[in-house]
Amino acid sequence: MSSQKTWRIKPFLDRSCNSTLAFERFSRVTRVNQVARIEWTDAVYKMARSGRGLLTSFIANRRGIASLEFALIALPFFAILFAIFQIGIVYLADNLLETATEKAARQLLTGQVQNAGLTASQFTSAICPNLPVFFTCPSGVMVDLQDVSSFSSANLSAPTLTYDSNGKVTNNWQFQTGGAASILVLRVMYQFPVYLGPLGLNLANLSNGKRLLMSTAVFQVEPYNLQGAGN
Structure with missing residues (x-):
């Protein structure tokens, strides 16, 4: 009877042992997975923390910041500087041409050119000393x-320049010195070279990329004595 009971209990004990072993194996695997998960979480946290540290260090690093800031503003700064310089040169040239025209008109106004009998080329050469180099x-x-009949008929507009195949101006300019009491219109023109600047700056008003500077003087010649004539 005793052996029969032992035989009946043994399968139960075997099943209990197998269950215990399986539970221990499952627990061991679970602990390994938990340890691996914890280690992986710590590694990710350390990497994130290290990344934030590098980013913070990069932002806080002020070395070379002046060079970086200058590199960002250098292009617009030099573009504006070039534009200011070129506009200043153009206005200076225009003002000097205006002054030279006034001095040349004064010689016509007082009859000096008429008395001297200057030609167009001689009169142009006489303007040169009053112009910059x-x-x-x-x-x-x-x-x-x-020489016009009245002040109202004076043409003060800029002419349309025409060119030959070599780029030389082909307009036929007049040179009418008139006489005493004549109404004269003097236009002195110059093609001033300009350059296309950054930011769309373009001061050219001619097809060849230059800017036409023109100074105009309208006046009535004063009474004057002809050279060699008596009073």
Whole structure:
């Protein structure tokens, strides 16, 4: 009877042992997975923390910041500087041309040119000493002198320049010195070289990429004594 009971209990004990072993194996695997998960979480946290540290260190690092800031503003800064310089040169040239035209008109106003019998080329050459050295004179200076019937008929607009195949101006300019009490219109013109600047700056108003500077004087010649004539 006793052996029979032992035989009946043994399968139960075997099943209990197998269950215990399986539970221990499952627990061991679970602990390994938990340890691996914890280690992986710590590694990710350390990597994130290290990344934040590098980013914070990069942002806080002020070395070379002046060079970086200058590199960002250098292009617009030099573009504006170039534009200011070129506009200043153009206005300076225009003002100097205006002054030279006034002095030349004064010689016509008082009859000095008429008495001297100057030709167009001689009159143009007489303007050159009053122009700065960066003007190509007399070859680059154009003079148009017209004798008109009244002040209202004076043409003050800029002419349309025409060119030959070599880029030389082909307009026919007049040189009418008139006499005492004549109403004269003097136009002195010059093709000033300009350059296309950054930010869309373009001061050219001619098809050849230059800017036409023109100074105009309208006046009535004063009474004057002809050279060699008696009073």
